[in-house]
Amino acid sequence: xxxxxVIDPVTRIEGHAKISIFLDDAGQVSDAEFxxxxxxxxxxxxxxxxxxxxxxxxxxICGICPVSHLLASAKAGDAxxxxxxxxxxDKLRRLMNLGQIVQSHALSFFHLSAxxxxxxxxxxxxxxxxxxxxxxxxxxARSGIRLRQFGQEIIEALGxxxxxxxxxxxxxxxxGLSEEGNARIRQRLPEAFATAEAALALFLxxxxxxxxEALIFGNFQSLFMGLVAPDGSWEHHGGCLxxxxxxxxxxxxxxxxxxxxxxxxxxxxxxxxxKTPYFKAxxxxxxMYRVGPLAxxxxxxxxxxxxxxxxxxxxxxxxxxxxxxxxxYHYARLIEIIAGLELIERALEDPDLASEDLRxxxxxxxxxxxxxxxxxxxxxxxxxxxxRSGLLKxxxxxxxxxxxxxxxxxxxxxxxxxxxxxxxxPEPVLNRIEHGIRCYDPCLSCSTHAAGQMPxxxxxxxxxxxxxxxVVRG
Amino acid sequence: MDSHLLVIGxxxxxxxxxxxxxRVAARVEELRLxxxxxxxxxxxxxxxxxxxxxxxxxxxxxxxxxxxGPVRLRRLDPSGSSQILAHAADPRxxxxxxxxxxxxxxxxxxxxxxxxxxxxxxxxxxPASLGLRDAVRAVxxxxxxxxxxxxxxxx
Numbered sequence: 001x002x003x004x005x006v007i008d009p010v011t012r013i014e015g016h017a018k019i020s021i022f023l024d025d026a027g028q029v030s031d032a033e034f035x036x037x038x039x040x041x042x043x044x045x046x047x048x049x050x051x052x053x054x055x056x057x058x059x060x061i062c063g064i065c066p067v068s069h070l071l072a073s074a075k076a077g078d079a080x081x082x083x084x085x086x087x088x089x090d091k092l093r094r095l096m097n098l099g100q101i102v103q104s105h106a107l108s109f110f111h112l113s114a115x116x117x118x119x120x121x122x123x124x125x126x127x128x129x130x131x132x133x134x135x136x137x138x139x140x141a142r143s144g145i146r147l148r149q150f151g152q153e154i155i156e157a158l159g160x161x162x163x164x165x166x167x168x169x170x171x172x173x174x175x176g177l178s179e180e181g182n183a184r185i186r187q188r189l190p191e192a193f194a195t196a197e198a199a200l201a202l203f204l205x206x207x208x209x210x211x212x213e214a215l216i217f218g219n220f221q222s223l224f225m226g227l228v229a230p231d232g233s234w235e236h237h238g239g240c241l242x243x244x245x246x247x248x249x250x251x252x253x254x255x256x257x258x259x260x261x262x263x264x265x266x267x268x269x270x271x272x273x274x275k276t277p278y279f280k281a282x283x284x285x286x287x288m289y290r291v292g293p294l295a296x297x298x299x300x301x302x303x304x305x306x307x308x309x310x311x312x313x314x315x316x317x318x319x320x321x322x323x324x325x326x327x328x329y330h331y332a333r334l335i336e337i338i339a340g341l342e343l344i345e346r347a348l349e350d351p352d353l354a355s356e357d358l359r360x361x362x363x364x365x366x367x368x369x370x371x372x373x374x375x376x377x378x379x380x381x382x383x384x385x386x387x388r389s390g391l392l393k394x395x396x397x398x399x400x401x402x403x404x405x406x407x408x409x410x411x412x413x414x415x416x417x418x419x420x421x422x423x424x425x426p427e428p429v430l431n432r433i434e435h436g437i438r439c440y441d442p443c444l445s446c447s448t449h450a451a452g453q454m455p456x457x458x459x460x461x462x463x464x465x466x467x468x469x470x471v472v473r474g
Numbered sequence: 475m476d477s478h479l480l481v482i483g484x485x486x487x488x489x490x491x492x493x494x495x496x497r498v499a500a501r502v503e504e505l506r507l508x509x510x511x512x513x514x515x516x517x518x519x520x521x522x523x524x525x526x527x528x529x530x531x532x533x534x535x536x537x538x539x540x541x542x543g544p545v546r547l548r549r550l551d552p553s554g555s556s557q558i559l560a561h562a563a564d565p566r567x568x569x570x571x572x573x574x575x576x577x578x579x580x581x582x583x584x585x586x587x588x589x590x591x592x593x594x595x596x597x598x599x600x601p602a603s604l605g606l607r608d609a610v611r612a613v614x615x616x617x618x619x620x621x622x623x624x625x626x627x628x629x
Contacts, residue, residue, distance in 0.1 A: 045594065057488070059488065060488050060516075101523075107519075107520065111520055130520065130571065130575075131571070131574060134571075134574045134575050135574075138574075138575065141575055142575045142576065145520050145521050145524065145571075145575055146521070146524065148519075148520065149521035149524055152521055219588045306566060397555065
């Protein structure tokens with residue numbers, strides 16, 4: 001008789017979700033689903049608002065990655081105004097996005113994922129968290145918190161506050177970077193580099209004893225999507241879309257983000273508010289693709305900074321064509337922290353950051369605008385349709401956690417097939433399944449535009465839909 | 475370590491009464507009290523542990539849907555639990571993080587304000603509006619009681 005296991009709630013991710021694991025008649029895992037069970041509906045209630053308000057409104061989607069929404073929304077507004085923003089504004093937006101990537105990746109690695117590597121899968125759950133990490137390696141934990149603080153300070157130096165800065169606007173930004181702010185960021189860079197390098201060394205050492213996880217935690221063929229520059233190098237706030245497959249072959253390149261709907265379809269899953277995008281030409285399920293740090297490093301040819309490029313070369317050696325293990329999202333995240341720090345260091349030398357020419361002004365010149373940016377977790381689209389007065393008639397948001405939805409399901413199924421034997425789910429197995437989700441660092445506040453912390457539930461379900469076992473945490 | 479009083483107001487300013495905590499922080503900031511720093515944020519995040527550890531005392535200000543009647547100020551100790559689940563923390567966990575990661579948890583208070591309306595919008599309900607006024611008074615009263623209150627505002 002087929003059965004289903006449910007994990008609900010999933011811990012150490014942002015938001016509230018559950019996992020269902022389906023067993024077949026032989027008691028073997030046949031499938032798995034990651035459900036997002038909260039709903040807020042930003043797309044609907046933003047209708048009727050002026051497009052110029054959208055950066056400030058959509059930044060409220062998430063207290064963790066507001067900057068990503070702020071920037072993508074401002075870009076959609078640029079498109080509606082049909083303006084080219086001043087170069088200094090673009091550089092400043094990029095600097096803020098780099099600060100966002102550094103702070104978000106630092107939180108994901110040190111706070112949410114490192115406890116598993118450092119303390120071990122079998123450590124008691126009450127210890128397997130940042131406090132356990134503090135007890136085991138206080139300096140590592142402290143420096144991780146400070147690295148996140150560093151990224152937040154960049155955001156604050158530009159936007160005036162760490163969370164929800166109403167700074168990026170359609171047409172540009174409100175203010176430049178002060179000399180004082182520049183000096184403050186510069187002063188903290190050496191510590192940030194040291195922390196990132198230490199984290200990288202820690203992960204590479206941990207990888208030696210986590211070869212099984214690298215083989216099992218989301219290791220499968222899929223497509224990858226991310227922004228790249230015109231020369232194929234790493235991008236985070238400009239450029240065009242590139243899709244590659246698992247062999248590393250480019251299957252679509254230099255796609256203007258405004259054309260995303262020609263390439264991506266969206267389906268819905270029963271029992272989840274998380275949308276399921278797929279690569280249209282391959283349909284479902286063949287059109288599954290991944291976004292975020294792993295994808296960005298797979299689709300780019302180089303980063304363009306020395307330390308990060310050296311690591312990128314080592315990273316690419318881990319795959320045949322593309323790196324296909326989602327466990328290596330962690331590695332990719334750390335490489336992106338180093339890239340971010342190098343690019344921040346470079347940007348601080350640019351006198352344009354203090355420019356006063358920061359904003360283009362115009363009315364509604366296009367009734368449709370798409371803004372795309374690389375959020376820490378992956379490509380973020382804001383797609384607005386407005387009337388002649390600039391009031392929103394339609395809003396479509398596609399966020400990283402949605403793009404990765406199919407891959408997260410596949411990851412959970414792969415881990416469950418390996419570790420789940422029968423109806424019993426011991427705690428270390430539960431944690432491994434949850435970690436499969438944590439590899440993607442999903443943000444459910446963004447993906448359903450829902451608020452709240454993220455406890456998790458896992459359910460084991462039989463072939464006729466009967467729930468055999470349920471584990472609730474959080 | 476400094477002797478300043480740190481006031482952290484948190485909540486979502488687009489969900490009516492839930493935003494009363496950040497508003498209290500903003501009002502206190504306008505008073506420019508000597509030796510007082512304020513922070514307004516949507517939720518408590520781990521990196522706040524560092525400034526919390528450096529404060530002489532800290533007041534967390536939040537809306538409470540369970541609470542009826544006047545604002546409530548109570549002492550807060552670091553959490554005994556080491557459970558931390560997601561990107562955000564509660565005040566007691568943040569105090570524990572300050573103590574364990576940065577070596578010090580200051581004396582702390584939780585100031586809660588009754589919340590009645592949590593729908594979309596920025597307008598406070600009457601109970602929350604009155605609570606805002608009383609909460610600012612409570613912070614001022616606490617500030618008067620604390621040592622070092624005549625020190626200049628930290629840079």
